[in-house]
Amino acid sequence: MANPFECLSAYTLEPFQFIGGTLQELTFDIYDSASAPLDLSNATCYWVMSPYGNPQYAALTINGTLTGSVINQFKVTISGSSTENLQGKFTHQPVVLDYDGEEYRPAQGVLIILGRNATV
Numbered sequence: 553m554a555n556p557f558e559c560l561s562a563y564t565l566e567p568f569q570f571i572g573g574t575l576q577e578l579t580f581d582i583y584d585s586a587s588a589p590l591d592l593s594n595a596t597c598y599w600v601m602s603p604y605g606n607p608q609y610a611a612l613t614i615n616g617t618l619t620g621s622v623i624n625q626f627k628v629t630i631s632g633s634s635t636e637n638l639q640g641k642f643t644h645q646p647v648v649l650d651y652d653g654e655e656y657r658p659a660q661g662v663l664i665i666l667g668r669n670a671t672v
Contacts, residue, residue, distance in 0.1 A: 565644070565661025572668040573636030579619070579627045580646040582658055589624035590656075596649040597626040604641035604662065611642060639667035 570576055578599065582590045597616035602609055612634055616626035626646070642663050648656040 563643075563661050564659045567662045567664075569664035569666060570635075571666045572638050573632045575632050576630040576635075577627060578630070578646075579625060580616070580659070581622070582624045582626070582646070582648055582656075589622070590648070591623045592618055592626055592648065593623060594651045598647050598649075599628040599644060600647060601642045601644040601663070604643055607643065611638065616646070635665055636668055638665045640665060 580597075580599075582592060582597075584590045597618070599612075599614050599616055600610050601612040603611055612630070614628050614630060614634070616628045619625045619627055628646075642665065643660055644663055645657045645660045648658070650656065
């Protein structure tokens with residue numbers, strides 16, 4: 553008998569890596585539980601990153617901005633200075649707060665920040 557949980561994954565975002573201190577831009581398309589685009593015009597969007605295995609600690613939290621071109625899309629810009637002293641494996645989640653203050657975390661992913669070499 554096949555295991556019904558063999559493909560179960562808590563990570564729905566594509567994994568990625570970058571060198572600490574480099575500018576990164578992440579874009580998230582948000583859908584409701586029926587896979588319909590979620591209108592974010594009255595919502596507050598942000599992104600949170602935690603050390604892998606330590607979700608109670610936020611290493612970075614960055615406010616998102618609506619792209620304006622699509623109603624269900626927001627982007628986050630991670631400045632180079634916010635990651636220049638970080639390295640390791642992290643989990644990250646886009647977060648949407650609706651006008652009633654209800655929180656929605658539609659996805660989670662893994663990212664790796666590679667240590668920055670010394671500046672000469």
